[in-house]
Amino acid sequence: MASLELALTLPKQKIEFVLKEDRFFCPVCECVLRRPMQLPCGHCVCDGCISTLFYSDGHGYCPMNPDSCDETFAESEIHQDYGLRRDILSAAVYCPEKENGCAYTSKLQQIERHLLSDCEWRLVNCTFKDKGCDGSIRYKDLQDHISTSCVQAPVVCAFCKLSVSRGQIKEHHENICTEISLSCPYGCGIQSLKRSKMTQHMKECCNRLLPCQYQIFGCAFKGKIDEHKDHEEIFPHKHLEMSVMVVKNLLQEKEKTRIEMKGIAKENQCLRHTVNILTEEIKQVKTFLGIPKNFADIALRQSRSLPTALPTLVEKQQTSIPTCMFVPRTKPPKPRSRHNSSSS
Numbered sequence: 001m002a003s004l005e006l007a008l009t010l011p012k013q014k015i016e017f018v019l020k021e022d023r024f025f026c027p028v029c030e031c032v033l034r035r036p037m038q039l040p041c042g043h044c045v046c047d048g049c050i051s052t053l054f055y056s057d058g059h060g061y062c063p064m065n066p067d068s069c070d071e072t073f074a075e076s077e078i079h080q081d082y083g084l085r086r087d088i089l090s091a092a093v094y095c096p097e098k099e100n101g102c103a104y105t106s107k108l109q110q111i112e113r114h115l116l117s118d119c120e121w122r123l124v125n126c127t128f129k130d131k132g133c134d135g136s137i138r139y140k141d142l143q144d145h146i147s148t149s150c151v152q153a154p155v156v157c158a159f160c161k162l163s164v165s166r167g168q169i170k171e172h173h174e175n176i177c178t179e180i181s182l183s184c185p186y187g188c189g190i191q192s193l194k195r196s197k198m199t200q201h202m203k204e205c206c207n208r209l210l211p212c213q214y215q216i217f218g219c220a221f222k223g224k225i226d227e228h229k230d231h232e233e234i235f236p237h238k239h240l241e242m243s244v245m246v247v248k249n250l251l252q253e254k255e256k257t258r259i260e261m262k263g264i265a266k267e268n269q270c271l272r273h274t275v276n277i278l279t280e281e282i283k284q285v286k287t288f289l290g291i292p293k294n295f296a297d298i299a300l301r302q303s304r305s306l307p308t309a310l311p312t313l314v315e316k317q318q319t320s321i322p323t324c325m326f327v328p329r330t331k332p333p334k335p336r337s338r339h340n341s342s343s344s
């Protein structure tokens, strides 16, 4: 019975009976009857369509034309029709690839096996699908596809005997294959030199165009090795002129740079002088105020223990400042007001 389910998974439009009989088809969905269910009137529907036959009054109605069959029935009166099932399975059908050329016919229950493994017209994937060859091919055309047109199929390079995919062989010949014979691109007449040797030849080829050795001075001439001698003999003055121009420009640049450097040196000297004056002035102010030479170090050390050490430091600084800096007072002020006046 499992083979029936298999055979009937084919889409209905794919099943063509050699002798078509109406009783093989469901009158509701028009598919080949899967599990035919017989109604009391003798007509059959597929099991999936039974629910559509019942109305709200609880009665089932035969789906055939009411003129030919108007029986009603209960669900319990329906049963599977094994005889019809067997007839359908044994009926001869055409291969679903008939329209493409397959003339095979067999019992319905065997047609799927034919379609999956024997049919020459079945669609299959290319053998090199995993390498990127997409699309389906008729099985009968597969070998031809692989040997003539599949871009992912391997082919052997006729020169180096390496295996390369068909889609890559042109690129391989044009740029990679070391054994392929090439003509010298400079047209020296060498016709068939292997690529592995051509690279070296091209460096030495008598037809290769080389730039003039005065190119850095502006000469645009390019010529074959033996043309350079003539060129240098014809253009000695021109080359000298070009060289002189370049040297002249370089000397001018050098002079310009020298003047700029001189200006910078002078500026530098002025700045040094200013720094010296300022340093001297700071020294004098410190001496006048009685600030110790290592004041900066002390302040830094004290600032690390701030805020607790701050009042002590302030007090120390006040005692080291000469008394002439303060307005003389007749009476020593109270500690609180003294603190206020010093901070203002």
Ligand SMILES: [Zn+2]
Pocket: 026, 027, 028, 029, 030, 031, 045, 046, 047, 048, 049
């Ligand atoms: Zn149906």
Ligand SMILES: [Zn+2]
Pocket: 039, 041, 042, 043, 062, 063, 064, 069, 070, 071
């Ligand atoms: Zn009926």
Ligand SMILES: [Zn+2]
Pocket: 095, 096, 097, 098, 102, 103, 104, 114, 115, 118, 119, 120, 121, 122
């Ligand atoms: Zn076939």
Ligand SMILES: [Zn+2]
Pocket: 126, 127, 128, 129, 133, 145, 146, 150, 151, 152, 153
């Ligand atoms: Zn392919």
Ligand SMILES: [Zn+2]
Pocket: 157, 158, 159, 160, 161, 162, 172, 177, 178, 179, 180
């Ligand atoms: Zn090759």
Ligand SMILES: [Zn+2]
Pocket: 184, 185, 186, 187, 188, 189, 190, 201, 202, 205, 206, 207
């Ligand atoms: Zn050459």
Ligand SMILES: [Zn+2]
Pocket: 212, 213, 214, 215, 219, 220, 221, 231, 235, 239
């Ligand atoms: Zn030149």
